[in-house]
Amino acid sequence: MAKVALLIGVSEYEVGLNPLPAAVRDVVALERILKDSEMGDFNEVKVLTNPDPQTMQFEIETLFSTCGKDDFVLLFFSGHGIKDESNNLHFATRITQKSAKGDLIRSTAVPAKFVHDMMNNSRAKRQAIILDCCYSGAFDPNLQSKDDGAIDLKAQLGAEGRVVLTSSSSTQYSFEQKDSDSDLSVYTHYLVKGIETGEGDHNNDGQISVLELHEYANRKVQEKLPNVTPKIIVLKDKGFDIVLAKTKVKLHHKSIINDKKIRALLGLRGLMYNEAQR
Numbered sequence: 001m002a003k004v005a006l007l008i009g010v011s012e013y014e015v016g017l018n019p020l021p022a023a024v025r026d027v028v029a030l031e032r033i034l035k036d037s038e039m040g041d042f043n044e045v046k047v048l049t050n051p052d053p054q055t056m057q058f059e060i061e062t063l064f065s066t067c068g069k070d071d072f073v074l075l076f077f078s079g080h081g082i083k084d085e086s087n088n089l090h091f092a093t094r095i096t097q098k099s100a101k102g103d104l105i106r107s108t109a110v111p112a113k114f115v116h117d118m119m120n121n122s123r124a125k126r127q128a129i130i131l132d133c134c135y136s137g138a139f140d141p142n143l144q145s146k147d148d149g150a151i152d153l154k155a156q157l158g159a160e161g162r163v164v165l166t167s168s169s170s171t172q173y174s175f176e177q178k179d180s181d182s183d184l185s186v187y188t189h190y191l192v193k194g195i196e197t198g199e200g201d202h203n204n205d206g207q208i209s210v211l212e213l214h215e216y217a218n219r220k221v222q223e224k225l226p227n228v229t230p231k232i233i234v235l236k237d238k239g240f241d242i243v244l245a246k247t248k249v250k251l252h253h254k255s256i257i258n259d260k261k262i263r264a265l266l267g268l269r270g271l272m273y274n275e276a277q278r
Contacts, residue, residue, distance in 0.1 A: 001068075001072070002043040002044065002068070002071045002072070003040075003041065003042040003043050003074075004042065004043060004044045004045075004067060004071060004072070005034055005040075005042050005046070005073075005076065006060065007030055007031055007045065007046070007076045008027065008049075008056060008059075008060075008075075008076065008077045008079070009023040009024040009025075009026055009049050009050075009078045010023055010050055010051070010077075010078070010079030010092060010093060010094060011023040011049070011050060012050045013080065013092065013094060014094075014096060014097050016097065017080055017098075020078075020080065020185075022078070022183060022184055022185045022188075023078040023079045023132075024049050024050070025183050025184055026185050027047050027048075027049065027076065027078060029184055029192050030076060030188065033192055033245070034074075038246060038248040039195055039196065040246075041245070046059070050094040051093055051094065052093055052094060053093045053095070053107070053109060053110050056091070056093055057110055057114060060075065060110075060114070060115055060118055063118075064118040064122035064124065064127075065118070065121070067124040068123060069123045069125055071126070072124070072127075072242070073126070073127045074127075074130070074244075075127075075128075075129045075130070076129075076132075077091055077129075077130070077131050077132065078132040078133065078185060078188060079092055079133055080096070080133060081131070081133035081138075082109060083104075083138060084103065084104045085104075088111065088112065088113065088138075089111075089112040090110060090112065091111075091112065091115075091133065093108065093109055093110060095108050112138070112139050115139075124161075126161045126162075126242055127161060127162045128163050128164070128210055128244065129163075129164045129165070130164075130191065131164070131165070131166045131167060132167045132185050132187045132188050133168075134168065136167050136168050136231075137168055137231045137233075139164055139166065162234065163233070164234070165191075165210065165217075165231075166230060166231045167186075167187035167228070168229060169229045186228075187221055190216065190217040190220040191213060193220075194208065194212075194213050194216040194217055194220075195208055195213065195244070195247070196248070198247035198248065199216060200212050200216040200247075201247045206246060206247050207243045207245070207246055207247065208243070208246070209241055209242060210232070210242045211232065213244055213245075214232040218230045218232075
């Protein structure tokens with residue numbers, strides 16, 4: 001069983017799309033967390049920055065097609081999310097462009113439907129996707145908008161062992177927002193912080209599940225940006241139980257406690273030995 005991840009950050013864009021400097025920093029920070037043997041403990045983490053559409057699709061397909069059924073696969077994307085005139089979500093690349101009418105030129109971006117297809121065709125039973133982009137809640141391109149403009153994701157997106165974390169709902173557009181204490185995007189900042197500090201481990205069992213990390217990041221984001229609503233989408237409860245990371249801080253705390261117990265036992269044995277010699 002292996003844990004593999006592909007982290008994609010797109011910060012450079014053509015005219016018409018604002019640059020997002022935090023996107024590349026997001027993947028660097030997450031790479032550090034996931035590679036750490038005391039936190040993410042991933043076997044393989046690949047970083048892809050400012051790719052063109054073909055390269056981005058190739059790496060995503062490689063990620064999902066080469067894994068085994070017992071592997072855990074994670075895909076992370078930080079950058080612009082764009083909806084076309086049919087309300088389908090696309091992930092922007094460094095060459096993404098819009099027409100003179102303002103419509104997305106689809107060949108310059110990666111459709112979310114492509115990612116969804118790769119997930120469906122993968123052998124891996126455990127899959128997680130984290131999307132830190134505008135309209136990220138609209139991940140499934142097959143879903144139709146309701147009259148209120150919202151999209152019902154849970155009905156068709158999820159699968160057993162598959163979970164999706166999004167930085168916003170299907171209708172929310174958010175400009176790049178950096179946390180005052182970090183150079184990262186706000187959502188990614190709290191994902192990283194929740195793991196690195198151990199604050200995301202709500203039940204104090206030394207592990208952080210996808211659900212625990214979502215609840216932590218959601219609460220922190222809404223404290224700072226009340227109008228932004230991170231989402232978690234899963235079809236079956238099993239997806240909530242996927243363990244994303246260990247808690248380095250709390251593991252060290254347990255180690256300190258164990259050391260104290262050992263010293264106490266040794267001290268007690270020493271006293272018992274001295275008493276016996278009298």
